[in-house]
Amino acid sequence: MITTTGFEKGEIARHLRDIGARRVLEIGAFKGETTRVLVDTLAEAGGSVVVIDPMSWSSEIVRNGIVRHTARFPRVLTTIERLLHRASYEPAFWQNVGGRERAGIHLYRSLSSDPRLLASSDPVLQSFDAVFVDGDHSYAGALLDLERWGGRVRDGGLVLVHDATPRFPGVVRAVEDWSRSTGLEAVWPTRDSLCVIRVRGALAERGLPVTHVNHAP
Ligand SMILES: C[S@@+](CC[C@H](N)C(=O)[O-])C[C@H]1O[C@@H](n2cnc3c(N)ncnc32)[C@H](O)[C@@H]1O
Structure with a gap:
């Protein structure tokens, strides 16, 4: 789905209030429709939202559009990504x-998979009360987000995963594998597509090893 439903937006705000969240990461923000909810909710507690998104149509069209339907990443997609790279939805995000x-x-x-970002010592990126995963919907992309960014959620915090439904089998499999490897319970959606994982204990040392890093656009 291109953005969360009204029901999911309400659930996200409720979960964040429940844990008193002040630092939240959103991976994949697109035009900022859910970011708005995050910012408004966190403003009540004086918190802030970190957004990781290339703000480039290439990532949305290629990674979330075409790649979902192909087993490989053909060379032609690299060309399409390059051509689309300059086109941005960022003005709509800020609006x-x-x-x-x-x-x-x-x-x-x-991209959340950018090795420079992953290795960055920027204090803003080190620890979160909650991470909302809604970027690359492939198995490898979603798993990387869970391992590398979900792993930065504090004890008692939340990992929220959008599009955790059979329409996005890569996302579902990534959640299954990560929750198995970390021993955390994934609460699957009974309505719409928001999966909720409550973090217990320190996650930094747990989770599957990263086996795949996407190409930067
Ligand atoms: C489904 S949209 C996000 C919708 C948004 N969370 C909302 O609820 O309105 C997916 C976004 O993820 C971005 N994206 C794709 N791959 C990404 C990656 N590896 N890292 C960060 N963002 C990514 C796309 O460019 C797009 O903006």
């Missing part, structure tokens, strides 16, 4: 979240 001057938003224009 939806309330303007570039809106406080409490840290935007990283990047």
Whole structure:
């Protein structure tokens, strides 16, 4: 789904309030429709939202559009990504979240799999109360997000995964594998597609080894 449903937006806000969240990461924000909910909810507690998204149509069309239907990543897709790279939905993002001057938003224009970002010592990226995973919907992409970013959620925090339904089998399999390897229970959606995983204990040392890193666009 291109954004969360109204029901999911309400659930996300409720979960964040329940844990008193002040630092939330959204991976894959697109035009900021859910980011708006995150920022508004966290503003109540004086918190801030970190967003990782390349803000480029290439990632949305190629990674979430075409790649979902192909087993491999053909060379032609690399060309399409390059051509689309300059086209951006970022203006719509800022409009939806309330303007570039809106406080409490840290935007990283990047893929979540970018090795430089993953290795960054930027304090803003080290630890979160909750991570909302809604970026690359392939198995490898979703698993990397769970391992490398979900692994930064504190004890008692939450990993929320969008599109955890049979329409996105890669996302479902990634959640199954990560929850098995970490021993965390995934609460699957009974309505719409938001999966909720509550973190217990320190996650940094747990989870599957990363076996795949996507190409940067
Ligand atoms: C389904 S949309 C996100 C929708 C948004 N969370 C919402 O609820 O309105 C997916 C977004 O993820 C971005 N994306 C794709 N692969 C990504 C990656 N590896 N890292 C970060 N963002 C990615 C796409 O460019 C797109 O903006």
